[in-house]
Amino acid sequence: MQIKSRLVPGSRRLAAIGVLSRAAQVRLRWLYYYEEHGRNAALTCRHFGISRQTFYRWKSRFDPRRITSLEERSRRPRQVRQPTWSQSLSRAEPAVLGPERELHRHGDRRRHPRYPHLRLGL
Numbered sequence: 001m002q003i004k005s006r007l008v009p010g011s012r013r014l015a016a017i018g019v020l021s022r023a024a025q026v027r028l029r030w031l032y033y034y035e036e037h038g039r040n041a042a043l044t045c046r047h048f049g050i051s052r053q054t055f056y057r058w059k060s061r062f063d064p065r066r067i068t069s070l071e072e073r074s075r076r077p078r079q080v081r082q083p084t085w086s087q088s089l090s091r092a093e094p095a096v097l098g099p100e101r102e103l104h105r106h107g108d109r110r111r112h113p114r115y116p117h118l119r120l121g122l
Contacts, residue, residue, distance in 0.1 A: 024070040027058050034059070 020028065026048075034044045034055075041059075045052050063069040 020067065021071060023072065024068070027062075027070040028067070030055060031059065031062060 030044060030048055030050070033047060034041065037043055041052060041055055045055050058070065061069055
């Protein structure tokens with residue numbers, strides 16, 4: 001038995017029926033071209049006009065058992081550090097930042113008619 005490709009049989013059909021986004025379909029074409037032309041990365045990159053770094057990034061990310069691995073990942077950070085305040089700083093914050101910042105935290109429009117344009121925590 002001779003294996004001609006490491007790509008999943010039928011993956012082109014899955015891409016055609018809309019399982020993949022257009023960008024992921026293009027990446028799948030890169031990988032098919034790469035496999036069909038003797039695994040020549042330089043030729044593939046020249047043919048599609050992409051950098052080798054881009055090609056190798058997607059090649060390493062691709063999992064043949066999970067075709068959706070060619071989709072973009074979220075760039076949003078998974079976790080963002082929250083600032084920690086000491087008690088003295090949390091008490092001094094309204095005085096340092098001014099009355100506008102204090103309005104966001106404590107108060108409403110009726111008590112502060114001079115700042116109607118600010119979003120107040122009601």
